[in-house]
Amino acid sequence: MLDFDFWSPTYFSFGRGRESMTGELVKKFGGSRVLIHYGGASAVKSGLIDRVKKSLKDAGISFVELGGVQPNPRAELVYAGIDLAREHGVDFILAVGGGSVIDSAKAIAAGAPYNGDFWDMFCGVPMGENVLPVGVVLTIAAAGSEASNGCVITGTDCTKRVFSGPSDLNRPRFAILNPELTATLPPSQVANGGADIMAHIFERYFSKTKDVETTDRLCEGLLLALIETLPRAVKNPADYEASANIMWAGMLAHNNVVGVGRKQDWLSHRLEHELSAKYDVAHGAGLAVMFPAWMRYVMHYDTPRFARFARNVWGVVDTDDLTAANHGITKLVEFWSSLGLPKNFAELGAKREDIESMADGVAALGCEGMGSIMQFYKNDFIKIYELAADAK
Amino acid sequence: MLDFDFWSPTYFSFGRGRESMTGELVKKFGGSRVLIHYGGASAVKSGLIDRVKKSLKDAGISFVELGGVQPNPRAELVYAGIDLAREHGVDFILAVGGGSVIDSAKAIAAGAPYNGDFWDMFCGVPMGENVLPVGVVLTIAAAGSEASNGCVITGTDCTKRVFSGPSDLNRPRFAILNPELTATLPPSQVANGGADIMAHIFERYFSKTKDVETTDRLCEGLLLALIETLPRAVKNPADYEASANIMWAGMLAHNNVVGVGRKQDWLSHRLEHELSAKYDVAHGAGLAVMFPAWMRYVMHYDTPRFARFARNVWGVVDTDDLTAANHGITKLVEFWSSLGLPKNFAELGAKREDIESMADGVAALGCEGMGSIMQFYKNDFIKIYELAADAK
Numbered sequence: 083m084l085d086f087d088f089w090s091p092t093y094f095s096f097g098r099g100r101e102s103m104t105g106e107l108v109k110k111f112g113g114s115r116v117l118i119h120y121g122g123a124s125a126v127k128s129g130l131i132d133r134v135k136k137s138l139k140d141a142g143i144s145f146v147e148l149g150g151v152q153p154n155p156r157a158e159l160v161y162a163g164i165d166l167a168r169e170h171g172v173d174f175i176l177a178v179g180g181g182s183v184i185d186s187a188k189a190i191a192a193g194a195p196y197n198g199d200f201w202d203m204f205c206g207v208p209m210g211e212n213v214l215p216v217g218v219v220l221t222i223a224a225a226g227s228e229a230s231n232g233c234v235i236t237g238t239d240c241t242k243r244v245f246s247g248p249s250d251l252n253r254p255r256f257a258i259l260n261p262e263l264t265a266t267l268p269p270s271q272v273a274n275g276g277a278d279i280m281a282h283i284f285e286r287y288f289s290k291t292k293d294v295e296t297t298d299r300l301c302e303g304l305l306l307a308l309i310e311t312l313p314r315a316v317k318n319p320a321d322y323e324a325s326a327n328i329m330w331a332g333m334l335a336h337n338n339v340v341g342v343g344r345k346q347d348w349l350s351h352r353l354e355h356e357l358s359a360k361y362d363v364a365h366g367a368g369l370a371v372m373f374p375a376w377m378r379y380v381m382h383y384d385t386p387r388f389a390r391f392a393r394n395v396w397g398v399v400d401t402d403d404l405t406a407a408n409h410g411i412t413k414l415v416e417f418w419s420s421l422g423l424p425k426n427f428a429e430l431g432a433k434r435e436d437i438e439s440m441a442d443g444v445a446a447l448g449c450e451g452m453g454s455i456m457q458f459y460k461n462d463f464i465k466i467y468e469l470a471a472d473a474k
Numbered sequence: 475m476l477d478f479d480f481w482s483p484t485y486f487s488f489g490r491g492r493e494s495m496t497g498e499l500v501k502k503f504g505g506s507r508v509l510i511h512y513g514g515a516s517a518v519k520s521g522l523i524d525r526v527k528k529s530l531k532d533a534g535i536s537f538v539e540l541g542g543v544q545p546n547p548r549a550e551l552v553y554a555g556i557d558l559a560r561e562h563g564v565d566f567i568l569a570v571g572g573g574s575v576i577d578s579a580k581a582i583a584a585g586a587p588y589n590g591d592f593w594d595m596f597c598g599v600p601m602g603e604n605v606l607p608v609g610v611v612l613t614i615a616a617a618g619s620e621a622s623n624g625c626v627i628t629g630t631d632c633t634k635r636v637f638s639g640p641s642d643l644n645r646p647r648f649a650i651l652n653p654e655l656t657a658t659l660p661p662s663q664v665a666n667g668g669a670d671i672m673a674h675i676f677e678r679y680f681s682k683t684k685d686v687e688t689t690d691r692l693c694e695g696l697l698l699a700l701i702e703t704l705p706r707a708v709k710n711p712a713d714y715e716a717s718a719n720i721m722w723a724g725m726l727a728h729n730n731v732v733g734v735g736r737k738q739d740w741l742s743h744r745l746e747h748e749l750s751a752k753y754d755v756a757h758g759a760g761l762a763v764m765f766p767a768w769m770r771y772v773m774h775y776d777t778p779r780f781a782r783f784a785r786n787v788w789g790v791v792d793t794d795d796l797t798a799a800n801h802g803i804t805k806l807v808e809f810w811s812s813l814g815l816p817k818n819f820a821e822l823g824a825k826r827e828d829i830e831s832m833a834d835g836v837a838a839l840g841c842e843g844m845g846s847i848m849q850f851y852k853n854d855f856i857k858i859y860e861l862a863a864d865a866k
Contacts, residue, residue, distance in 0.1 A: 083715060083718040083719065083722075084489070085488060085489025085490060085492070086486075086488050086489065087485070087486065087487055087488070088485075088486040088488065089483075089484075089485045089486065090482065090483075091481075091482075091483035091485075092481075093479070093480075093481045093483075094478075094479065094480040094481065095479055096477060096478050096479070096480065096734070096735070097476070097477025097478065098477060100477070292715075293715035293716075293718075293719065294719070295699045295702050295703055295719045296696065296699040296703075296719040296720075296722050296723045296726075297722070298699070299695035299696065299698045299699040300692055300695045300696070300699075300726075302695060303691035303692045303694060303695030304688065304691065304692070306691045307687045307688040307690070307691040307692075310687050311687055311688075323475060323684075323685035324685075326475040326685075326735070327475065327685065327686070327687045327688040328688075330475075330688050330689070330734070330735070331688045334688075334692075334731070339726070339731065342488070342722070343488070343718070343722070
């Protein structure tokens with residue numbers, strides 16, 4: 083096991099109707115003038131934004147609002163949010179939505195007090211410790227941004243960039259997790275979210291670090307719980323109990339409690355970010371295509387690990403490691419297909435002729451955070467994209 | 475799943491030599507004048523206390539010290555610590571030790587700023603929010619107090635009392651977890667610690683709350699990891715990798731991340747507290763005797779849950795639930811015996827004739843926190859103690 087630091091100070095308020103606690107929690111964490119940040123019309127139509135506003139008013143907290151966050155959130159709206167926050171002297175950013183909204187809120191929170199371009203955070207420029215606090219009312223279990231210290235924004239040049247750390251300032255101060263709020267999601271979004279959650283576990287689980295039995299078992303446990311509950315929630319997004327289990331798993335999959343002490347490999351997310359930046363496909367759908375391809379490529383470099391995955395997560399009984407490893411990946415693809423997720427470029431709407439330029443895009447980001455079981459170079463990216471394009 | 479709040483804001487610094495970070499972490503969390511609290515001579519002899527003092531000095535932090543905490547820590551030393559903290563204007567309590575030291579430190583931290591008797595915290599008297607911050611340098615994986623909001627103290631009247639919440643003020647601000655520090659423990663202490671950790675998981679896992687698949691799987695995952703690593707650490711306490719996995723599992727077993735959303739049952743701990751208060755036996759050893767007895771009694775009220783435990787944790791394949799449930803408990807007893815833990819009153823040094831008075835002691839504490847699968851009355855305590863006394 084590797085040495086590590088772990089800090090997940092986010093306060094979680096979990097359960098039915100918990101958005102009524104928003105005002106109280108903003109106050110507890112020092113907010114008095116809030117920017118409410120959200121996405122499309124559904125949060126308004128459903129009455130959620132009104133309930134959040136009422137809770138803020140009841141707590142004596144003033145607010146301004148900025149909707150319109152799109153999936154794969156854009157820098158343009160972050161700039162608008164920073165201007166609005168500065169104009170109104172906002173001291174707390176409240177994200178009401180999923181990963182895109184939370185990530186956009188985190189970027190506004192970092193950018194508003196910063197004397198420069200917020201895009202610096204994605205270019206390795208140190209921005210100091212002056213960051214506005216962020217709170218969350220979560221509306222979909224997927225990205226895990228409600229408890230992570232990272233965010234992903236698509237820049238004005240259309241490149242999708244990941245910020246992670248180096249400090250924990252970007253972790254939300256509180257997150258309200260009410261599984262009732264996911265009851266009206268289309269099943270496809272529940273499935274996409276599920277693929278994203280499982281991918282967050284995979285990026286941690288497939289590690290070359292030995293003797294990490296505790297976090298290995300926790301990763302396998304989360305996966306087993308998701309395999310049990312995702313089909314129920316996709317079939318019926320109003321299944322509260324299934325949704326509740328998925329929502330808690332989604333947080334745990336990404337606050338890093340199951341990923342500490344090991345070298346992680348975030349290549350699959352990088353490969354997918356190129357896809358979603360180019361075709362604006364849902365992140366989870368892109369991951370469902372990329373991850374099995376990544377697995378089929380990498381499994382030859384640590385077959386016992388992929389055999390363990392197959393046996394402990396999918397109940398595969400083959401005694402030969404390579405057979406078991408292949409069998410496990412097939413089980414994963416079958417599972418994701420049963421949830422309606424795509425298997426290959428054609429089902430995703432991606433094009434084989436773009437592989438070279440996407441591989442260039444991944445290579446341009448450098449090596450940090452990439453590679454655990456093996457090191458990767460551009461030629462590897464191309465081969466993995468080809469496996470994804472041609473998958474049956 | 476039940477609604478819940480979860481907050482585990484403790485900062486974990488995990489790995490080799492991490493006690494050298496003590497001064498920096500005390501400073502990060504606002505301390506300037508520290509009471510170093512520890513147990514017996516081993517922390518001094520090993521050089522640990524000197525390394526901690528050096529780290530504090532290097533960070534410009536002054537300190538006083540109070541050693542002498544015994545297993546099953548006593549109120550008398552808490553009073554001495556409170557006096558010392560007040561006399562020297564201490565603003566931070568640093569526990570260097572295991573659960574007993576941390577619990578004693580938490581009680582001092584609550585009592586020093588309190589205008590009254592600290593024992594009020596064990597009697598349900600609200601003590602306000604003015605509590606000194608606590609930091610931890612952990613020397614044994616067991617109690618999980620390094621991340622919990624509770625503590626256990628034996629009063630001047632020899633009753634062992636549990637404080638838990640109601641707020642999270644008692645959670646340590648930071649915990650330094652260096653698995654090297656457990657390398658010199660006697661194997662019996664490693665085994666006792668392991669039983670305590672497993673018991674913390676059991677108290678959460680054996681719940682009547684349905685549809686808690688995510689936390690069920692996490693509980694099972696932690697248990698599987700402990701079953702893999704405890705025999706290695708008991709055989710060789712200097713096995714760093716095994717110790718590291720156990721140490722991280724010990725924290726997770728008790729910061730409640732695997733216990734949220736379910737009705738828990740802490741009766742077995744209560745039954746054991748009577749044993750350790752009466753005979754001064756090690757808490758883990760007492761739990762190793764009490765938990766299988768509790769299981770054999772309670773399994774008739776929710777046999778499928780105990781059958782699931784047997785199948786998912788012990789790999790039992792019996793199709794009949796009652797057979798499987800019994801088989802799982804037998805496997806647990808065999809496992810604990812293989813670690814050198816006691817099986818019954820005789821091996822523990824407890825006496826059958828004390829059962830009535832111990833049952834009275836448990837009953838006197840009232841029902842809060844007791845009973846999930848079933849409700850308990852004094853007659854149940856007697857029967858469980860009898861099963862523990864007579865176990866083969």
